[in-house]
Amino acid sequence: MKKKSTALRLRGVTKSFAGLTALDSLDLDVKPGELVALLGPSGCGKTTALRIVAGLEKADSGKVLVRGEDITELPAHKRHMGMVFQQYSLFPNLTAEENAAFGLRMQGVGGAERKARALELLDLVGLSALAKRYPHEMSGGQQQRVALARALAVEPEVLLLDEPLSALDAKVRTSLREEIRRLQLELGTTTIFVTHDQEEAMAISDRVAVMSRGKIEQIDTPDVLYSNPASSFVASFVGNMNRIPAQFDGKHAHLLGGKAKVSNTDSAAPTSVVALVRPENIRLFKPAHNAKAVADATVLNRSFLGPVSQVTARTADGHVVSALLPTADTGDLHAGDAVAVELLAKQIMIEGSNA
Amino acid sequence: MAKPLSNTVDKGAANRGALVSDFTRQLVPILPLLVLIVVFLIWPIVNVAIMAFEDNYGNFTFDNFVVASQGVYAQAFGNSISLGIYSALLASIPGAVFAYIIESRGSEFLKRIINSATSVLANSGGVPLAFMFIAAFGAEGSATVLLKAIGLDIYAGGFTLFSYWGLVLVYCFFQIPIMVLVFSPAVQALRREWTEAARSLGASKWQYWRHVGFPLLFPSFSASFLLLFASAFSAYATARAMTVGTIALVPLMIGTLIDGNVIVDQFNLGKALAIGMVLVTALAMVPYLLIQRRVARWQK
Amino acid sequence: MKRLGFKLPSAGLFIAVLLAGVFVLLPLGSASEYSFRTPALGPGTYGWDNYAWFVSQPDFGTFITLSLLLAAVAAGITLLVLVPTVVWLNLRGQKLRPLMEFLTLLPLVIPVVALAIGAQTSLPVELQSNQYSLSFFYFVLALPYTYRTLDIGIRAIPLKTLSEAARSLGASQIKVIALVLAPVVRGAVIASVFLTIALSLGEFTLTSLLHWQTFTTWVTVISQSNILGAIALSVFTIVAAFALLLVVGLVSIRTKRRQVTEE
Ligand SMILES: Nc1ncnc2c1ncn2[C@@H]1O[C@H](COP(=O)(O)OP(=O)(O)OP(=O)(O)O)[C@@H](O)[C@H]1O
Ligand SMILES: [Mg+2]
Numbered sequence: 001m002k003k004k005s006t007a008l009r010l011r012g013v014t015k016s017f018a019g020l021t022a023l024d025s026l027d028l029d030v031k032p033g034e035l036v037a038l039l040g041p042s043g044c045g046k047t048t049a050l051r052i053v054a055g056l057e058k059a060d061s062g063k064v065l066v067r068g069e070d071i072t073e074l075p076a077h078k079r080h081m082g083m084v085f086q087q088y089s090l091f092p093n094l095t096a097e098e099n100a101a102f103g104l105r106m107q108g109v110g111g112a113e114r115k116a117r118a119l120e121l122l123d124l125v126g127l128s129a130l131a132k133r134y135p136h137e138m139s140g141g142q143q144q145r146v147a148l149a150r151a152l153a154v155e156p157e158v159l160l161l162d163e164p165l166s167a168l169d170a171k172v173r174t175s176l177r178e179e180i181r182r183l184q185l186e187l188g189t190t191t192i193f194v195t196h197d198q199e200e201a202m203a204i205s206d207r208v209a210v211m212s213r214g215k216i217e218q219i220d221t222p223d224v225l226y227s228n229p230a231s232s233f234v235a236s237f238v239g240n241m242n243r244i245p246a247q248f249d250g251k252h253a254h255l256l257g258g259k260a261k262v263s264n265t266d267s268a269a270p271t272s273v274v275a276l277v278r279p280e281n282i283r284l285f286k287p288a289h290n291a292k293a294v295a296d297a298t299v300l301n302r303s304f305l306g307p308v309s310q311v312t313a314r315t316a317d318g319h320v321v322s323a324l325l326p327t328a329d330t331g332d333l334h335a336g337d338a339v340a341v342e343l344l345a346k347q348i349m350i351e352g353s354n355a
Numbered sequence: 356m357a358k359p360l361s362n363t364v365d366k367g368a369a370n371r372g373a374l375v376s377d378f379t380r381q382l383v384p385i386l387p388l389l390v391l392i393v394v395f396l397i398w399p400i401v402n403v404a405i406m407a408f409e410d411n412y413g414n415f416t417f418d419n420f421v422v423a424s425q426g427v428y429a430q431a432f433g434n435s436i437s438l439g440i441y442s443a444l445l446a447s448i449p450g451a452v453f454a455y456i457i458e459s460r461g462s463e464f465l466k467r468i469i470n471s472a473t474s475v476l477a478n479s480g481g482v483p484l485a486f487m488f489i490a491a492f493g494a495e496g497s498a499t500v501l502l503k504a505i506g507l508d509i510y511a512g513g514f515t516l517f518s519y520w521g522l523v524l525v526y527c528f529f530q531i532p533i534m535v536l537v538f539s540p541a542v543q544a545l546r547r548e549w550t551e552a553a554r555s556l557g558a559s560k561w562q563y564w565r566h567v568g569f570p571l572l573f574p575s576f577s578a579s580f581l582l583l584f585a586s587a588f589s590a591y592a593t594a595r596a597m598t599v600g601t602i603a604l605v606p607l608m609i610g611t612l613i614d615g616n617v618i619v620d621q622f623n624l625g626k627a628l629a630i631g632m633v634l635v636t637a638l639a640m641v642p643y644l645l646i647q648r649r650v651a652r653w654q655k
Numbered sequence: 656m657k658r659l660g661f662k663l664p665s666a667g668l669f670i671a672v673l674l675a676g677v678f679v680l681l682p683l684g685s686a687s688e689y690s691f692r693t694p695a696l697g698p699g700t701y702g703w704d705n706y707a708w709f710v711s712q713p714d715f716g717t718f719i720t721l722s723l724l725l726a727a728v729a730a731g732i733t734l735l736v737l738v739p740t741v742v743w744l745n746l747r748g749q750k751l752r753p754l755m756e757f758l759t760l761l762p763l764v765i766p767v768v769a770l771a772i773g774a775q776t777s778l779p780v781e782l783q784s785n786q787y788s789l790s791f792f793y794f795v796l797a798l799p800y801t802y803r804t805l806d807i808g809i810r811a812i813p814l815k816t817l818s819e820a821a822r823s824l825g826a827s828q829i830k831v832i833a834l835v836l837a838p839v840v841r842g843a844v845i846a847s848v849f850l851t852i853a854l855s856l857g858e859f860t861l862t863s864l865l866h867w868q869t870f871t872t873w874v875t876v877i878s879q880s881n882i883l884g885a886i887a888l889s890v891f892t893i894v895a896a897f898a899l900l901l902v903v904g905l906v907s908i909r910t911k912r913r914q915v916t917e918e
Contacts, residue, residue, distance in 0.1 A: 396765065
């Protein structure tokens with residue numbers, strides 16, 4: 001049961017602020033060289049968890065272990081973590097190079113070696129040309145790269161990233177996240193990446209921990225999370241989800257003129273429920289061969305996304321559903337067209353209707 | 356040949372015209388403020404500067420400055436300058452520490468109260484302040500009596516409130532609040548991320564201050580220090596109320612010259628003293644400007 | 656380790672506030688103690704006599720009113736002249752900012768006594784003989800503080816975007832400043848008005864050297880006739896100014912909150 005090597009281990013970490021529980025007995029294991037994303041809605045405790053690992057916040061109870069060693073009581077500056085914040089964390093009075101060298105300077109590394117290492121890291125993040133710039137002379141994306149270089153320069157036990165991309169525009173965000181992943185793989189740095197952007201989390205992590213109200217709901221690889229969510233919360237948080245009213249008979253949910261087996265029957269089941277259906281599990285088509293169980297709908301909109309297109313439609317009983325279809329199959333679907341809706345999924349999740 | 360040339364000239368002139376009109380267009384909305392500053396500050400002081408070089412008959416002379424830099428006047432400049440320096444030294448550090456503690460830990464409500472209090476105290480002075488200190492720390496003052504009762508006799512070492520050091524003490528009452536008032540914005544500008552980034556990069560608290568905190572605050576600190584110096588150097592009301600002419604200070608001398616209480620041979624001596632004060636303050640700005648130049652690159 | 660559910664103020668904060676309290680209250684409290692003495696009724700007796708004395712002075716009300724009026728005019732100048740100017744400088748007048756920064760620092764370099772000589776010798780008599788000229792001087796003397804407070808506060812707001820948005824919706828230049836920008840810059844505006852009022856109420860040097868009588872100079876004169884009364888008056892001026900600014904400050908918190916909840 002006990003794994004031989006765990007880079008970082010959190011056990012029963014609990015933290016509350018003025019009576020409000022931010023972390024509720026949180027457990028987390030991160031393997032060496034792994035990138036784990038902490039994903040969850042605002043206020044679920046992601047930052048708090050990260051800050052406790054960094055030693056910037058003290059847990060009320062629980063333990064933090066690094067490579068089996070208990071560091072719960074160790075002050076932040078002795079923990080050897082590299083942290084990257086949302087923004088504005090570079091020291092304004094130091095150049096990019098001096099910022100990157102800061103951690104080494106604190107360790108008493110000599111000037112020449114420090115400089116060489118700082119430049120090496122700035123080079124890794126593609127900024128060696130800006131070594132002499134001060135933070136305010138750089139763009140937001142460049143500043144975040146320097147912050148990354150600074151955190152990596154000390155070869156941290158764990159690299160802690162708290163929404164490092166959220167202050168950047170969409171384009172820079174995607175390119176920088178790929179760069180973070182590339183560097184992380186290259187250097188083999190164990191990393192925790194906090195984000196509330198599920199696409200970002202899915203795109204770059206080895207595993208994603210979905211958090212809700214101070215707890216981890218599920219932690220697994222992106223594909224398992226997507227295809228096999230442990231709860232309706234995870235299901236609706238990861239990827240897009242249609243929420244369609246359905247009738248539940250104790251075993252199956254009936255919706256869109258069809259039915260599907262319900263996988264989460266743990267909760268006491270009311271008869272009126274909300275079914276969670278992924279857009280790719282819904283098919284919209286011109287009702288020519290009306291053989292299967294289908295529902296009627298009217299096309300509202302079609303947006304081209306490349307090889308696939310997203311089509312939204314309003315069903316006869318007034319619900320809007322959204323479907324992902326191969327673009328080739330959507331050529332004859334125009335706004336206002338009458339279409340048939342088919343439920344493709346064999347198995348779905350439900351929620352209580354007023355949840 | 357002539358044509359293209361005139362063309363370029365025209366273009367240049369047009370450009371310059373556009374620039375000028377751009378500048379004037381920017382200028383028009385701020386004219387009211389400019390007029391007020393010129394009428395109520397610059398025009399008077401320029402006149403003082405001119406008249407400082409005139410003898411009693413309006414002829415050019417340096418005599419006023421010669422007299423102003425000798426004897427009792429030189430002594431007064433010395434006193435005023437050292438008063439400014441000591442007062443700034445004594446007030447700047449406690450004020451800065453207090454501003455830091457309040458800004459970093461205080462609640463919004465506490466900050467409000469302290470802001471109101473410092474605004475009032477920074478502007479206190481003159482007779483009310485003098486009487487307050489006499490009532491408190493005079494030989495018969497109730498704080499003196501109280502402190503004596505707990506074994507602290509402030510008059511044991513020959514201290515009096517009406518001395519040079521008494522004045523320095525009284526000045527603290529408005530100088531420290533001034534420091535808090537002008538230094539707080541600098542402290543506010545320190546971001547929590549900097550402390551935390553430094554900590555997580557292995558810096559001890561002291562190392563954070565040494566490499567990040569102090570360098571960031573230093574320009575504002577030096578500016579505030581300069582301000583405290585200027586404030587004590589040129590303070591008039593409190594000095595007048597406290598010293599009754601026992602200590603030679605330049606502002607008091609200028610005051611008596613204006614009031615005509617003292618007759619001197621040169622009518623314009625007071626103006627030379629005033630310009631001397633402006634020069635001292637301007638000179639005091641030199642180290643500050645040097646610091647500013649050094650940090651200009653990383654400061655926005 | 657069990658933690659308390661609420662945060663105790665840290666020791667540093669506690670000590671700082673305590674020391675500040677001693678710093679202010681030792682002189683102020685001692686002076687208050689003095690001010691309540693009533694030697695006429697025998698030693699060790701206390702009462703409001705000294706306060707009654709200065710309140711009953713015929714000029715007390717006159718000069719308080721005058722000082723408040725002069726402060727209000729100075730505050731008005733700040734609102735009408737300085738605020739629009741700083742907004743404008745941040746919006747369009749970038750080129751003129753260094754000039755303004757320099758000019759508004761001058762009152763710190765030029766001692767008030769020096770300004771007083773200049774005012775006396777070079778301003779036209781009509782101006783000198785109008786007591787409201789004092790308000791203009793107070794306004795100018797407060798500039799180093801008010802200009803910076805406003806500039807820092809206004810710079811933090813994306814004025815350009817806001818004003819362009821408003822103009823694209825068809826608002827005129829003046830409307831933009833009055834309706835859109837003024838409410839947003841309110842915090843900085845209140846702070847600068849604050850500073851102007853505090854300076855105006857306390858100004859003595861220029862006022863007395865130009866031979867005007869306001870509350871502060873009146874205090875100086877009247878103090879010579881009754882020591883205990885003068886001490887009472889000193890306590891009163893400091894406490895009253897503090898109370899005044901505190902009320903203004905708290906009212907501004909209140910309105911700010913209401914604004915937030917309304918939004
Ligand atoms: N210093 C603090 N004092 C009081 N409450 C706090 C403090 N820090 C966090 N909290 C509360 O703890 C909870 C968790 O906060 P946390 O910052 O960890 O959330 P988060 O998941 O990072 O959210 P976000 O995505 O918005 O950054 C929130 O309800 C927050 O209000
Ligand atoms: Mg967060």
